[in-house]
Structures are given as structure tokens and as C-alpha cells.
Amino acid sequence: MNGLTERLCRSLFAIPEQELSAYGARLVRQVWSRCPREIRDDFPKSVGTPPGGLAASDGSARQCPVETAAFKNAFSFAVAECRKESSKEGISRERVCSSVPVFAATALAEARGKNCRDLCYAVGVGMEAYGRFIASLASSTTRKGFDPHVLAASMAAIVACGAIEKLPPDKLAQAIGLGCSSITAVTTGYFPLQAAMAARDGIVMVLLVTCAFGAPPDALACRWGIYETHANPADMSALDLRRDHKTGIDALLDLFGSSIEENQVLQSWSESTAVSGLTADVFR
């Protein structure tokens, strides 16, 4: 009998791609069209990484290693969103956390030479996981002193990156197992940093598992698993393992609305556009 973690992964990957991709495409468009200016302006230059690593773009449109790209973009976006929405703390947290799988999957997809279709599906399935985790965690996690949005975003980033790497469900469950070991979600922590680490670690966990790195087999439900340590009691039924169609993202609010500063380039992308072309245009 497979553990809860693997069953969740199987149920996520059983959802038809088109059901998830449309949501993923919309979120990718919304996030990327909001962020170039903020990324350029906000990220401290002295944290920069020497160019010449893998092909992923950071805020200064330089090439830099894949986890660094995810970290820097997510961090800058989070700082900017929190600043904009300081009077609506709850909304900004959800927006920022929705962006986490976008930045993680974009960086990895770019490095792996994937196209926008792959990216949109990955973000869609990541957000489906996000929605299910939020539904199962929310109140008890908050009571324990952890931020359920950061926790769910960490999982979403792993699932999205796992989809980019086309991990089978058992391997994705292992990546989640490693992720559960490294979640940084104390509510009193610095939220933009935690969101950025979630994006970074989504990539790290998936790459480690592709290198056959071991992990607890069922880190959601095992002894001292995430449901025991971070969300006790939790509503595990909200993970909705029986279904093979989306339920998580349907429950999410449209946090960005329609009044976005649409970038002309982003409007003209197609499924076959390479992700590297997309990010290059964003930073043009």
C-alpha cells in the first residue's frame, strides 16, 4: 500500500493536462507581467551571482544558476507585492505564495529547454497541489505558529518542478519528503525570504531526487510527518485523493484580477514558445 504522499502525487498526475494548463497559463501571465520592474529595482546588487551558470534569468537579465534565479525572482516579487499591499496583508501573502511555483518552474523549465506548454502544465499542477494543501492545513497550521501559505507554496513548487522534470509519482513523493524536512514557515519570520526559499527548494529537492537522493517515504503522514508537526489536527480528506480532476485550484481566489499591466510580449506567446524566449522578452 502506497503512503499518503505517493497517493496524492498519483492523483495530481491523473488530472488531464488541459484542465490544469489553462489556469497555469493565466497565472504565469499574471505573475510575469507584474514583476519585471520590481525585480530590477528591488534586488540588492551585492547578492548577485557571477554569470556563467545554467541558463536561467535573474532580475538583471543575466544568466545565473537555476536555484538562484528562482530565489532572486521570487524574493524581489515578494518584497514588491508586500510593499504594494501592505494594507491588505492577507491578500499579498496569497499572491506571493501563488507566484512561488511560477518562479521555480520557470527557472527550471528555462534551464531544461522546455516550452510554455510544459511550464503552464507544471504551474497548473503545482497550484492544484497548493489549493489542496491550503484546504487541508489552514487553521490548524496557523494556530501552531506556521504560515499555511508558505507551507503549501513549498509543496506547490516541488510539484511544479517535479512536473517539469517528469518525475514519476513515487519520486515526486520523495521530493516532497525532502521538502518537508526543510520547510521554513514560522509565521513570525520574514515572509518574502521564506517564499523565496520555497521557490529555491522546489528546484533543489527535485534535482536531488533525480540524483537518487533518499528521503522519508511518506513525509506527509508518517510519524513526525508534516501533518503531525505542522498541522495537528489536519483535514487530510481535503487532499481529495479519490478524484482525477482538479478541485484545488477551483477553490482559489483570483488574486490578481484582470487589471494587470499586460506586457505585449506576454500576450503574444504560444504553447510552443521556449521558456527562455519568454523570459528574455520579459527582461528586454
Next chain:
Amino acid sequence: MNDLARSVELLLDHVAGFQYAGLPISAKEAARRVFFDTLGVIAGARQQPIALKLSEYLRLSSEPGASTAICASRRVSTATAAFANGSISHDLELDDIHQGTSLHVAAVLVPVAVAIGEETDAGADDLFLALIRGYEISCRLARSLDHEKLFAAGFHPTTVCGVIGASAVAASLLNLSPALFRQTVYLAMSLSSGTMACKSEPDHYAKSFQCGVAARNGVIAAQLAHSGIKLDGHLCAAFSGTAHAYTGTSPDCSALIADLGQHYEITLTSHKIYPCCRCIHPLLDALENIRRKATIVPANVKSMKLSLYKRGAISVDDHVLRTHNARYAMAMALQRGVLTRELFTEDVRMEEVMPLMERIELFADEELQKEWPEKYPGIVTIHSHDGKRYTERVDYPRGTPENPIGTDELRDKFLMVTTPVIGRDRGVEAARLLLMRDFKVREVTSVLTGRSTEDERSH
């Protein structure tokens, strides 16, 4: 200002303020031993499966930089080097442990010291000062949160508290001002993590990996503070929030500042001589004492009774991790004589040891528990088929502050773990450097990885 805020201020002011010259010799010498011992354990783990997999990961994605990932013998960014070295530092289960908090502090802090020390070309005094500062922060935080409560709630105290100490090590080596030191610790409070779910994984990967994550996050916190990220909130609230999240209670303010400046946490280091959980060590020492007095043939053992203080017995009773399974470790020790890390892997078939394990019983002893944590008592009693009875009790296993091992023994351990990996000559040279009055981290990593002096110059 409330008690917690006052205690946090006092602790950080003290730790950021003390300088190497003013520290007692006992603390300096303890720091040297910690650095020496842990670096040996890291180098000795280079060919373990976890190191090979990390090396492959670094090939997929790593940032060029000034610090050495010892598992891959290549230079990467400081954060990545801290992660890679931190992820193998705990793998052999030979890294030291802090008496009183059970933190494997060195496994988290030394990788940070190596990574940033290489970047800043640090010498011995800088490294030891940074480690002493890191120990003060991590261990006092663990006392304040109550590491037993952390364990009970399913969190890994080594990493939850280790990341904060790691950030202090990084801040110290980056020579950050007291204000930035404070910002570093504040940022690191956001990056604590680690659960005991790792104990459900027999291969020990996740347990080791968590140390690497804590080391990496400590570096990142210091780099962000250094770059000008400034938090406006109250550090005291972050302490309080961390305590609430991980233990459900308030931190003990007095534990943060007890005997501040009089006592240095790093002097409470226990060095391990067996590659398994420290709770088993009194039993292994007791068995060793029995064998010094009599020849014990495994086939002649009718029964072996292990009595251990209750807290220890709970931790090592029929554990899925072989390194944390007392009956397995004792059977192996009896059967093989010398315990090596390989004996605790899946390469050894359980059928080999099962007949002996079935004759071994572990008891959680309430009377011995009363003496813990002042002592770590264990009693081994063997009954042989020819009617003889042997028994020995050990209160302080070898390597503890009460029963320390000498520098020669520490050097023997260093050579024992490094020789199979880097050869005896390089091991001897590395040990010579590390035991000198002064050395540079870069010199040591060059010897450990086999990089030539020419490579160093060109770098």
C-alpha cells in the same frame, strides 16, 4: 523592555562583542578540537553514497564560487558549499554532540566556517572565534526552547537551533558589525526547519541533509544582512514566535543568559568514537570493558542485557535506522570487534546478526534515568552458555567532557576516517596543519581535496 527582549539583547550583545584574545584557553582549545574532528568526519564521508549523489547534484546545478564542496572536490558558491559539506558532515554518525542539549552543532557550524572561511581567507583564530560564537547562540537557544520539547513535538533541535548558530558563524567570519550581526540572526530566525520524520528513512539521507540545509540557510541569512536587507520588526517577537511554533510554549529567558561570559557552550562538546547514536555509547564502552577482562565469543553468549537511562533507551529501541538501534549496534560490536560506518548500512544482511540480536534485550531503567542528564549511564550484563556472568557499568562514555579523549586519540580518529578516502599521507598532512597554532582554511581544503598549490595560486 520585557524579560525576553532583555535576555535576547544581552545574549547578542555579549556574543557579537567578545573577541578571540579575551576568551579562555578551554574555549579556544575546544573550538580547535571541534574543527579538527568535524573536518575529518566530512573528508571521511567523501565516498559515502550520499556524497556521490550530492556530487552528481552539483554537476546538475551549482554556482561557481570561492568555497570547496569537499564531496565533489570543486569550488562552488559559499551557500552551496555549506549545503554540500553540511549534508555529509553528519553522515558517518561520528560528528560530535553537545552535552546538555544533544545538538550535533558542529555538523551545521563547521561547514559554514569552512565555506565562508575560504571565501574570506580566514585563519585559525577567526574560525575558532566564529565557532565559539555559533555554539553560544545555538546551544543557549536550544536550552531556552528546551530541546526535549522540540524532540517531543517532532522537530530536529540540531537544525532548528543550528541555523541560528550557523548564521552567527557566517556573520562573525564576514566581520559584520554588531547591528548587522543582529540582523543576521533575525533573518535566520525565518529560516529554521527540520523534523524528526527523517528517522523513518533507513538510509539516513534526510537526517544528514537537514544539517546541510541549516548550514546553507545560515550563510544566506548573513549574506542578505551583509547586502543591506533590513528587518524593522522586533527580534524578541521572532524568538517568541519560533518558540511557540516549535514547542507550543514560551522560551525560557534565563537559559539564554545563564553564566554568560563565565561558561562557554563549546566546552561541553562530546567527541564520538563509535559511528552510531550517542545513547548507545555507554553500552559499547561497557562491552569494551568486559572484553578487556575476558574473551567473549559470540557463539558462547547466552544472553546480553542492556540497561540504559530511560530517555536514551527510548531513542535507540528497535529503531529503523541501524545507527540508532542499540541491539543491532551491540550485536555488531560483539561480532565484528570494531564498528565502522559500513556495518550500519543495508550492505549487511540482517540475517547475519539476527541470531545474536535475538539474545540481546534492552531495558529502559528508571533508576538510571534519575541520574540523567548529569550522567549517561548504561549497564551491560552478559550470561554465557558455560554459566559465567560478566557485567560492567559506564556513566560517562569516552569522548564526553567528563571522560575526554586526548588529542592523540582524536588524531587517530581523524586518520582512521580519512585514510581510506584521501590516503594516509594527505591525512597526516591535513592533521599536521589543523593542529598547528595557525593555519588557513584554504590550505587545509587543498590538502583534503588534493588540489595543488599551483591551483590555489591561480584561483
